[in-house]
Amino acid sequence: MNSLQTLVDAVNLGAVYALAAIGVGVIFGVMRLINFAHGELISAAAFTAYLLEGQPVWMRVAGALTASFVMALLMERIAFRSIRKASAATLLITSFALSYLLQHLIVLVFGARPLGVSLLPQLSESVRAGELRIPWLELATISSTALILGALLLFFHRSRLGVAMRAAAEDFTMARLVGVRSDRIIAAGFGISGLLAACIGLYLVIQSGTVSYRMGVDIVLVAFVATVVGGMGSLGGAALGGFLVGVTSIALQAFLPESWRPYRDAFLFGLFLAFLILRPGGLMQPRHRREWV
Amino acid sequence: MMHAAPQQASTRLGIVNLRAAYGSITALQGVSVSLAGGEVVAVIGPNGAGKSTLLRCIAGLEPVQGGGIAVDGVSIVGRSPEQRVADGLSLVPEGRHIFCTLTVAENLQLGTTTRRDGRAACDEDLARVLEFFPILSERYRQRAGQLSGGEQQMLAIGRALMAKPKLLLLDEPSLGLAPLVVRVVYDAIAMLRAAGLGILVVEQSVRQALRCADRAYVLRTGRVVREGRAAELLAASDLEGSYFGASA
Numbered sequence: 200m201n202s203l204q205t206l207v208d209a210v211n212l213g214a215v216y217a218l219a220a221i222g223v224g225v226i227f228g229v230m231r232l233i234n235f236a237h238g239e240l241i242s243a244a245a246f247t248a249y250l251l252e253g254q255p256v257w258m259r260v261a262g263a264l265t266a267s268f269v270m271a272l273l274m275e276r277i278a279f280r281s282i283r284k285a286s287a288a289t290l291l292i293t294s295f296a297l298s299y300l301l302q303h304l305i306v307l308v309f310g311a312r313p314l315g316v317s318l319l320p321q322l323s324e325s326v327r328a329g330e331l332r333i334p335w336l337e338l339a340t341i342s343s344t345a346l347i348l349g350a351l352l353l354f355f356h357r358s359r360l361g362v363a364m365r366a367a368a369e370d371f372t373m374a375r376l377v378g379v380r381s382d383r384i385i386a387a388g389f390g391i392s393g394l395l396a397a398c399i400g401l402y403l404v405i406q407s408g409t410v411s412y413r414m415g416v417d418i419v420l421v422a423f424v425a426t427v428v429g430g431m432g433s434l435g436g437a438a439l440g441g442f443l444v445g446v447t448s449i450a451l452q453a454f455l456p457e458s459w460r461p462y463r464d465a466f467l468f469g470l471f472l473a474f475l476i477l478r479p480g481g482l483m484q485p486r487h488r489r490e491w492v
Numbered sequence: 493m494m495h496a497a498p499q500q501a502s503t504r505l506g507i508v509n510l511r512a513a514y515g516s517i518t519a520l521q522g523v524s525v526s527l528a529g530g531e532v533v534a535v536i537g538p539n540g541a542g543k544s545t546l547l548r549c550i551a552g553l554e555p556v557q558g559g560g561i562a563v564d565g566v567s568i569v570g571r572s573p574e575q576r577v578a579d580g581l582s583l584v585p586e587g588r589h590i591f592c593t594l595t596v597a598e599n600l601q602l603g604t605t606t607r608r609d610g611r612a613a614c615d616e617d618l619a620r621v622l623e624f625f626p627i628l629s630e631r632y633r634q635r636a637g638q639l640s641g642g643e644q645q646m647l648a649i650g651r652a653l654m655a656k657p658k659l660l661l662l663d664e665p666s667l668g669l670a671p672l673v674v675r676v677v678y679d680a681i682a683m684l685r686a687a688g689l690g691i692l693v694v695e696q697s698v699r700q701a702l703r704c705a706d707r708a709y710v711l712r713t714g715r716v717v718r719e720g721r722a723a724e725l726l727a728a729s730d731l732e733g734s735y736f737g738a739s740a
Contacts, residue, residue, distance in 0.1 A: 362598050363605065366591045373589040376551060378577035378606035378655060 204331055205453045211337040213445030214344035215402055217438045219422035220429065221351065222395035224437030228368035229388040230283065232290040233423060236274060238415025239301035240267045240393050244400030245410045246309065249316040256319060264397045271393025275386055283385070298416075305412040313411040318404050336405055347398065348438065351391075355434070360387055368432060428471050430481030439482055444471070502528040503565075504690045505550070505581075505659050510559035512542075512549050519545040521714040522559065525692075527659065532681060532691045534701040534722060537711035543694040544586060546711070547663050550692075551583040552576045563658065578606040580658030586667060588648040592637030596628055599636050599647055603654025614654070621650040624680065642673030649680060659690045666697050678704045702726040 219237075226234045244263035251259040278297050282289055322336040355361040360383075367374040367384045375381055396415070403414055421444055429440025447470065451463045459466070475481070505527040512520040519542045527533045535543050548554040550561055552573035561568050563579050571579065582603075591599050600621065604614045622629040625646040631639060636647055645665060652660055662681070666674040674697075681691055681704055695701035702708055705722040718725070 359601070359605075362594065363602060366594060366598075366602055369591050369593050370589055372553065372573075373585065373591070374602075375573040376553075376577065376583050376585065376589075377602045377651060378574045379602070380574050381572075 201330075202453075204333075205449060207331075207333050207337060207341075209446040209449035211340050211445075212449050213442035214341050215399065215441075216418075216421055216425055216445040217441035218344055218347065218395050219399050219418050220425035220437040220441030220444075221434055222392045222399070223419065223422045224426045224429070224432075224434050225364075225388050225395075226392050227426060228432055228434060229364060229371070229385050230279070230290070231287055232279065232294060233287075233426075234274075234392070235291070235294045235419060235423075236278075236297040236301060237392065237396055237422070238413075238419040239298055239305075240271055240274075240396035241400040241403065241415030241418065242301070242305060242410070242412065243267045243270045244397035245316075245404045245414055246305065248318050248401060248404050249314060249410045252316060252318075259318060260401060263401055264394055267397035267400065268390055268393040271389040271396070272386060275389040280382075280385075283381075302412050302416075309410075309412065311412060313409040315408060316404055316410050317408060318401070320408075322405050336402075340402055343398070347395070351434075360384075364388065368434075424468065424471055428474065428481055430484035433481075433483040436481055436483030443482075447471075504529050504563060505692065506560070506562045506565070507546075507550070508560045508562075510546070510549060510561065511557040512545055512554055513557055514545075519554075519714055520549065523709075523711070523714070523716055524559075525709055525716070527690045527692055529658070529690045530685055530688045531707065532685050532693060532705045534705035534708040535692065535694045535711055536696070536698050536701055536708055539696070540713075541711040542714040543711055544663055545714075547583060547585075547661050547692070547694055550576075550661060551581060574606065577655055577657075581661065582652035582655045582657035582659070583661040584645075584648045584652045584663065584665065586663040588641075588644045590636045590639075590644050590647050590651065592635065594636055595633055596631050596636055596639070596647055597633060599651050600628070600654050603651040605655070607656060609656070613656075617654055617656060621653050624653075624683070625650050642669050642676065645669060645673070645677055646680070649677070653684070657689070659692065660684065662691065662693045664695060664697075665693065666695065666700055674700060699726065 223234065223237055226232050244267040247263045247266040248259045251262050274297065278293060279290070282293060322339055323334060325332040325334045326338065355365055363374060363379045364384055364387060367379055367381070371381070374384070399418060400415070404410060422441065425440035425444045426437045427440070428443060429436030429438070444467070448463065448467050451466050452460060455463060455466065503526045505525070507523060507525040510520050510523045511518070523542070523546060525533065525535070525546070535546060537543055545554060549556050552568070552571060556569060563581060568576055568579050568581070591602070594602070600618060607614060627643050628647055628650055631643065636644065639647060649665070665677050665681070669677065678700065681693065685691060693701055693705065702722045702725055707720065708722045708725050709716050710718040710725070
């Protein structure tokens with residue numbers, strides 16, 4: 200029964216990391232940008248839920264989704280559009296700068312100490328099935344991730360915009376040569392990324408009951424590792440990579456000897472480092488991606 | 493800014509005194525080319541002559557340093573590649589560049605991105621393209637990456653046609669294809685010309701291009717060094733020796 204509990208925990212964390220990795224991966228797909236400021240999109244949702252404390256839950260959730268979505272679009276328009284053609288290094292450094300800038304804006308307004316916030320506290324309670332105890336939050340996370348993944352799958356395969364985004368991720372220049380508008384594709388990528396970041400932000404608020412200016416940083420680092428493990432540029436790979444990192448993390452926590460557990464993350468990242476040495480392209484590296492016509 | 497006016501009433505594509513450079517290297521030094529509807533014009537020349545640069549400039553992938561490009565008398569200089577597709581230009585680039593992870597159907601659907609004439613018209617053109625290249629019909633739901641080189645070339649042309657272009661730009665359409673497949677591709681080009689499409693073909697395979705074209709321009713180090721009727725150029729005994737060496 201203990202291993203079943205571990206399995207549920209692993210699927211839960213895998214689901215969260217998968218959403219974070221897709222959020223990072225969707226931007227990389229259309230723009231070759233690793234957006235470290237994704238963490239601040241997560242914070243934007245969380246702080247909005249904090250600011251709207253006392254309002255109905257639906258309003259706080261809608262507010263959080265809107266805040267991250269709008270902020271992602273603004274981020275693209277103000278910080279990244281003018282340097283879209285710059286080198287990957289310039290894009291990366293800009294995203295770091297933006298991340299620090301936004302973090303310190305949060306500090307300026309809300310301070311550096313974590314703030315308590317309560318959102319759907321009933322989700323912290325658990326369902327009992329024999330010896331198994333599953334928090335409602337885990338059930339909600341796993342089921343909503345499944346729904347979001349399904350919706351993304353439909354979007355990318357059934358909608359014109361989604362198909363155009365897949366085409367642009369594979370060969371951006373050729374996508375433009377068939378008439379796909381680059382502004383639209385990249386803005387859509389940021390919009391989706393913002394919505395996914397909001398889901399993570401809400402999850403973190405419910406799970407931890409606090410908001411802080413660095414709350415998105417760690418998860419974005421994990422998401423970045425997950426997209427590399429999955430194969431840069433592949434959304435399926437990002438989801439799989441995220442899931443794998445989450446599951447491995449919980450497995451290490453469960454099965455490492457007690458005295459080794461404080462070093463779990465060292466084992467986790469060491470494992471993926473070894474994996475990348477063996478398979479540098481990641482799990483699902485797109486074989487056909489091209490930069491230029 | 494003034495740009496090229498068409499040189500004759502039927503001219504669909506008018507390029508006048510076009511200049512372009514890669515950094516400090518001049519790639520095009522005042523190239524003028526015209527193309528009418530229902531006409532196939534070949535641009536031939538050795539490697540590095542500027543043929544592909546010319547197509548990239550027309551498609552909007554390279555900035556021009558001077559001169560004009562006009563479609564139906566309207567300048568397209570400064571327009572983005574995606575706007576030029578809406579203006580009626582479709583490029584089939586060298587190496588085909590089909591979207592390998594997408595299905596044949598999705599590739600063809602993407603070709604209609606800039607169209608605003610409704611689904612029924614797109615479906616009609618889809619039926620026409622599939623009739624034109626029946627193999628695409630058989631492979632309709634397959635991933636495009638699974639197609640053979642020749643099938644991919646047909647898909648690339650089919651995708652370009654789905655945009656309902658006024659002008660089709662083909663960059664090395666026979667490169668890397670088996671002779672039999674090359675014939676199929678050039679048969680298709682002949683049929684498209686008969687349907688009234690203006691086609692600009694860039695080729696290193698000189699004889700193949702000249703046999704199919706109405707007129708041709710010979711490009712060398714970024715200049716047009718010769719132009720005329722394709723049949724006359726084909727008959728010119730000095731053509732290969734003068735411009736291409738033994739490899740032509």
